[in-house]
Amino acid sequence: MIIKDVVCPFCGCLCDDLDVEVDGQKIIKVQNGCALAEATLTGNNRLPAPIRRTATGWEEISYDDAIRETADILLAADRPLLYGWSSTHGEAQSIGVYIAELIGAVIDNTSVVCHGPSILAIQEVGHPGCTLGQVKNRADVVVYWGCNPTEAHPRHMSRYTTFATGFFVPEAQKDRTVIVVDTRRTESAEIADEFIRIERGRDYEVLSALRAIVRGKGSILPREIAGVAREQLFRVAEICMKAKFGAIFFGLGLTMSNGKYKNVRNAIELTDELNRHTKFTISPLRGHGNVYGSNEVFTWITGYPYAVDFARGIAFYNPGETTAVDILRRGECDAALIVASDPGAHFPHAAAAHLAKIPTILIDPHHTATTPLCRLQIPCTMAGIDAEGTAYRMDGVPIRYKKLIESSYPDDADLLKRIHDRIREVQGA
Amino acid sequence: MRAVLNTGRTISQGIAVEHKGSPAYQAAVSVCHMNPVDLMDLGIEEGAQVVLTSRAGSVVLTTRAAEGINRGEVFVPLGPYANHIISAETHATGMPDFKAEPVDVVPTDEPVRTVWELMESIGGVRYDH
16 A cells, blocks of 8 residues: 655654555555655664563563553652653653643753754744745745755755755756855765855854845955855855845754854844845754654743753743753753653763663663663654654644554553553542 | 864764664764874774774774865764763753864774663663564
8 A cells, every 4th residue: 555645754854745655564665755764664673562671681561560660750759851752743742741740840852952052042032934835935045054954854955945946946956046054065065056164163253254244344354264265255145145035044063063052043143134135034954853843842831942840830941950961961860751762872971871870761662772771661653653643844834744554552642641640640649 | 183073963874773773873873984184194094993082981983084074073973972972061051062072083993882882881781682
């Protein structure tokens, strides 16, 4: 059977035009998708059953026991941390927030180690963004700053920018000018009409220089800024100011380098300056399939997009203090529930090491680098493969994941609901 | 050699990311991309091992020449190897220095460890199934 218009759950592009061939409970062919989509949809590294760490290794346990034990661990903790959430659907994310509120936990999502700083900048100066459809149909200048979509979002350029035909951009490769700004000459840089190569950690200066030029103050600039010739920046500023509609996309090159959220703030303020001349937008290239959804869901329930601390009985938010890496680094949490993410692989090891010292429960379909660190892992369905649900694309558009195959695994939203209900039952008693 | 460590996504890392114990994943994320002139300075060929040491720890990686990387910089795909040498300090932003960790790069004959060995070194217990 061939299922049409399938949504790929891997990256924030959430491409929704895949054709997937299914044979019984197996996905056998993926069409239209990139290499990441094919690997995601045909992968089969599922954990077979719930497991518990023992003194000598691991033992399989029942779902009922795993749920009861999870609730007991969370109830007994003084400072529980609930982390992850970006590779599942909004339905599971929302129950996670309700559990956090019940037990006075900190709940954080993976944007803390990707575009968290972008959110901090947006909270300071706003977000002049737009949907990807606007970019596809209107943008004649596209800037990729500190990102490498060819490897991280492989179809971004073919669906929305460099190679995409749009309503007002009928001949993409002729009508669109693509500018790439990076410290590395990446594959994306090879495709660009203009590649600005800057010295590592000096994005802020180049953004400030461009702002000065757009403001008409370019004469004050030195000949070279962060390894970039002044003339190139004059040329690029002119391309941007003459655009009919420009779109900046930025990646972790801004959020993880020196300056972090201040880099993003400067990029947003450059966009503001450009809007005095033409239409310009800016948006982060979001990584995980539904990481944007975790920000949306957290925000509509708590008022804050990540790093929400319920210890005071109300929602409190202070990135740097209530963020997962900081809480783990300080050895502050005494239990952790990890859902749909892999901090074992993606957190600095000093933070990940704390997970092995405390009772950590992992709810995830796969055998991951967090598996060895946890006390209990409960496998579940994978959103977009054997579970349906709502996800948010990188531009904030909600898209419904389809269920492609039946499986014997429980949905993580159902597991979390049972844990939630068990906690309420014990608290009520 | 003193260098700045940059980390980020690669397509092979993304393809293998849900198979953390696989040889493909280990091969994708235990590489140290560096400028060919820096490799020459270290007196080693592409494919030789180096040990990267930072304020947070050290890890052995396999080198790969990459013209697109500046001298004095090294690039390691995100994952447990890069994170073995990235400090958990966030300077009160919540975000570690994933793209700005100073490291020393020294040739070595030591082998690259597996993902499970790295996890065991921080207190984990491997799950064999």
